[in-house]
Amino acid sequence: MNILVIGSGGREHALVWKIAQSPRVEKIYCAPGNGGIGEIASCIDIKADDIDGLLKFALSHDIDLTVVGPEQPLSLGIVDVFMKSNLRIFGPNQRAAILEGSKAFSKNFMQKYSIPTAKYKNYHDKNTALAEIDGFGYPLVIKADGLAAGKGVIIAEDRTEAEEAIKGMMADKKFGVAGSTIVVEEFLQGKEASILAFVDGNVAIPMVSAQDYKRALDDDKGLNTGGMGAVSPAFYYNDEIAERVKQDIINKTVEALKAENIEYRGVLYFGLMLTKDGPKLLEYNARFGDPETEVVLMRLETDLIDIMDAVIDEALENIDIKWSSDHAVCVVMTSGGYPESYDTGFEIKGFIPNGIDRVTFHAATAIKDGKTITAGGRVLVVSALGETTKEACEKAYEVVSKMDFKKAFYRKDIGIKKDSL
Ligand code: AMP
Numbered sequence: 001m002n003i004l005v006i007g008s009g010g011r012e013h014a015l016v017w018k019i020a021q022s023p024r025v026e027k028i029y030c031a032p033g034n035g036g037i038g039e040i041a042s043c044i045d046i047k048a049d050d051i052d053g054l055l056k057f058a059l060s061h062d063i064d065l066t067v068v069g070p071e072q073p074l075s076l077g078i079v080d081v082f083m084k085s086n087l088r089i090f091g092p093n094q095r096a097a098i099l100e101g102s103k104a105f106s107k108n109f110m111q112k113y114s115i116p117t118a119k120y121k122n123y124h125d126k127n128t129a130l131a132e133i134d135g136f137g138y139p140l141v142i143k144a145d146g147l148a149a150g151k152g153v154i155i156a157e158d159r160t161e162a163e164e165a166i167k168g169m170m171a172d173k174k175f176g177v178a179g180s181t182i183v184v185e186e187f188l189q190g191k192e193a194s195i196l197a198f199v200d201g202n203v204a205i206p207m208v209s210a211q212d213y214k215r216a217l218d219d220d221k222g223l224n225t226g227g228m229g230a231v232s233p234a235f236y237y238n239d240e241i242a243e244r245v246k247q248d249i250i251n252k253t254v255e256a257l258k259a260e261n262i263e264y265r266g267v268l269y270f271g272l273m274l275t276k277d278g279p280k281l282l283e284y285n286a287r288f289g290d291p292e293t294e295v296v297l298m299r300l301e302t303d304l305i306d307i308m309d310a311v312i313d314e315a316l317e318n319i320d321i322k323w324s325s326d327h328a329v330c331v332v333m334t335s336g337g338y339p340e341s342y343d344t345g346f347e348i349k350g351f352i353p354n355g356i357d358r359v360t361f362h363a364a365t366a367i368k369d370g371k372t373i374t375a376g377g378r379v380l381v382v383s384a385l386g387e388t389t390k391e392a393c394e395k396a397y398e399v400v401s402k403m404d405f406k407k408a409f410y411r412k413d414i415g416i417k418k419d420s421l
């Protein structure tokens with residue numbers, strides 16, 4: 001089979017790495033890919049949101065299966081376009097991708113089908129929002145409705161911060177049209193967990209749990225980022241919680257999708273808050289999470305292409321998905337200054353060969369004059385497996401300690417459990 005993976009981050013490197021293990025695969029292309037992905041796939045210079053360019057490439061290169069990493073092409077309808085040309089593609093269609101593309105839509109959907117979530121209200125107009133928000137109490141959470149690259153969520157501690165956030169989104173258009181509508185919701189206290197599930201339109205099969213470290217600095221201080229590390233399984237996620245999530249959130253979602261005539265095939269990501277009143281759903285994403293994928297796929301034992309085929313053919317019930325009982329940890333190495341301003345173009349030194357229990361995924365690297373250089377904020381994602389989270393953590397940090405580039409930064413507390421639920 002010839003495979004095309006769309007995207008250029010650590011998630012896509014992990015997808016390409018796992019797909020390359022399939023005996024069914026002959027050739028992998030990645031658009032646009034990065035310096036590390038280029039070692040195992042042919043990187044092609046087409047951007048992830050250039051739907052026309054990707055379609056032309058797939059048609060002219062006998063692509064048997066296209067796998068979509070990021071959300072933008074899904075929201076732009078790449079799956080619909082490819083299917084019209086009879087191309088097999090893994091991911092939800094445009095109508096289904098709205099579960100991630102519009103937070104106002106997804107909150108209404110959760111409420112309509114009694115899926116546990118934070119109390120909320122959607123606002124299309126700034127003055128109404130400003131007049132009503134005090135009713136939520138503080139802190140409260142303000143979210144831009146549309147895609148905002150993970151930056152469109154603000155936790156406001158008081159009225160002044162809330163006013164500033166609402167004006168920024170609705171009047172100053174900080175997130176463009178994504179902020180024309182906002183969701184204001186109650187602040188939930190608890191521990192977060194991410195559950196990714198394969199969904200074939202009829203059934204959803206959850207993957208092993210994961211937890212992402214979103215803040216830039218140790219002890220969950222600093223700004224929100226695209227993710228500074230992850231662990232799998234998630235701390236605090238036990239069989240009892242898993243069963244409750246399956247019944248109250250995952251299965252209800254599948255039934256709700258059917259009731260709404262939304263055909264969802266692909267990966268559906270459930271961002272959860274484990275509260276003292278039980279698990280609640282913060283958000284859906286219409287794709288694999290990043291960096292959750294870099295830990296979850298380390299534990300997947302089944303051929304990913306077989307699973308993707310089963311999703312597309314609505315045959316998930318016939319496949320037995322196997323996971324390693326090992327724990328996985330990943331640590332993200334960033335360019336100093338990220339998520340604010342930073343410099344790139346520095347040579348990365350000290351790479352060590354990947355093994356079955358240690359893999360360095362590239363999130364933003366390029367090759368220049370035969371050298372691997374930094375090319376973005378999140379540069380490398382070092383993943384490791386161990387019998388315990390502690391062992392996986394030690395292995396990941398050992399690899400991290402050997403690598404270096406100018407102004408490299410990483411959190412020192414990934415995978416270290418500090419408190420109880
Ligand atoms: P979202 O994109 O909706 O998942 O929000 C991004 C992050 O904001 C989440 O991972 C949480 O850390 C935080 N967050 C979102 N909604 C809430 C909420 N209702 N209460 C507390 N934290 C939240």
Ligand code: GLY
Nearest residue numbers: 212227289290291
């Ligand atoms: N790790 C969060 C996300 O992928 O959106």
